[in-house]
Amino acid sequence: MKIPFYKYQGAGNDFILIDNRELGIDHHQPELIERLCDRRFGIGGDGMMFLQNHPDYDFEMVYYNADGQPSSMCGNGGRCIVAFAKFIGVIDTKTEFLAVDGPHTAKVSDTGDWVSLHMIDVDHIETDGDAYVLDTGSPHYVKMVNGLAGKDVYHDGSAIRNSHSFKEKGINVNFVEPMVEGFFVRTYERGVEDETYACGTGVTAVALAMAKHQQQKGHITTPIKVLGGDLSIHFDYDGKVFRNIYLDGPAVQVFGGEVEL
Numbered sequence: 001m002k003i004p005f006y007k008y009q010g011a012g013n014d015f016i017l018i019d020n021r022e023l024g025i026d027h028h029q030p031e032l033i034e035r036l037c038d039r040r041f042g043i044g045g046d047g048m049m050f051l052q053n054h055p056d057y058d059f060e061m062v063y064y065n066a067d068g069q070p071s072s073m074c075g076n077g078g079r080c081i082v083a084f085a086k087f088i089g090v091i092d093t094k095t096e097f098l099a100v101d102g103p104h105t106a107k108v109s110d111t112g113d114w115v116s117l118h119m120i121d122v123d124h125i126e127t128d129g130d131a132y133v134l135d136t137g138s139p140h141y142v143k144m145v146n147g148l149a150g151k152d153v154y155h156d157g158s159a160i161r162n163s164h165s166f167k168e169k170g171i172n173v174n175f176v177e178p179m180v181e182g183f184f185v186r187t188y189e190r191g192v193e194d195e196t197y198a199c200g201t202g203v204t205a206v207a208l209a210m211a212k213h214q215q216q217k218g219h220i221t222t223p224i225k226v227l228g229g230d231l232s233i234h235f236d237y238d239g240k241v242f243r244n245i246y247l248d249g250p251a252v253q254v255f256g257g258e259v260e261l
């Protein structure tokens with residue numbers, strides 16, 4: 001059976017999207033998803049999403065990593081599926097949808113290629129030596145480094161992700177270096193098992209961890225540069241809980257087509 005798909009990218013974090021409202025595709029097919037996400041034998045993507053009907057929300061986001069396994073929240077995926085929902089006429093410029101970590105609200109620009117996504121509150125942040133460990137919908141490790149542009153993120157990220165502490169459940173590893181304004185971040189993603197060009201829950205984790213590290217409080221806006229572009233996070237922090245967290249950035253349709261399932 002040939003089914004229509006679309007490819008989106010949010011700051012270079014790229015996804016295959018399928019409107020599954022009427023198709024009723026059984027998406028629990030790890031081998032199929034892994035093949036479609038493969039950059040040589042498939043369409044290519046860091047992940048794949050199914051937009052589904054939900055009785056209480058505009059739609060439901062079902063997310064799989066490129067390894068074909070269902071995973072926790074994908075921030076850039078969330079922004080891309082909102083742009084997709086506008087493209088297929090499910091929403092206009094505002095939405096409330098359901099994802100794996102609960103309900104999210106979002107706004108999409110009239111042009112359909114810029115999305116601001118409300119992320120979950122974060123009230124827990126741990127340290128591991130000089131690194132921070134926190135969950136922004138997905139689990140993240142945040143480590144400050146020097147010389148990030150020349151770092152072997154695949155090697156060093158994979159070593160942390162596969163270390164004794166994190167091997168079983170996995171973790172996404174973000175390396176961060178301050179810039180004149182904001183931060184430069186590179187991420188090794190669990191489930192892709194490689195460096196990606198951006199990670200939305202990852203840059204969110206970095207923004208929160210850096211606010212704690214720098215003992216900032218109040219309303220904070222953090223611009224972040226990633227390999228695939230620029231993202232921005234703003235939130236409120238009272239020294240204990242991070243609230244009203246928004247992840248803003250581009251969400252762009254790259255192409256569409258049909259694929260044999």
Ligand SMILES: N[C@@H](CCC[C@H](N)C(=O)O)C(=O)O
Pocket residue numbers: 013046065071072073074075076077138139172189190191192198199200201202
């Ligand atoms: N790219 C995503 C994160 C996707 C989930 C991650 N790979 C995991 O398994 O935790 C993002 O933009 O947040």
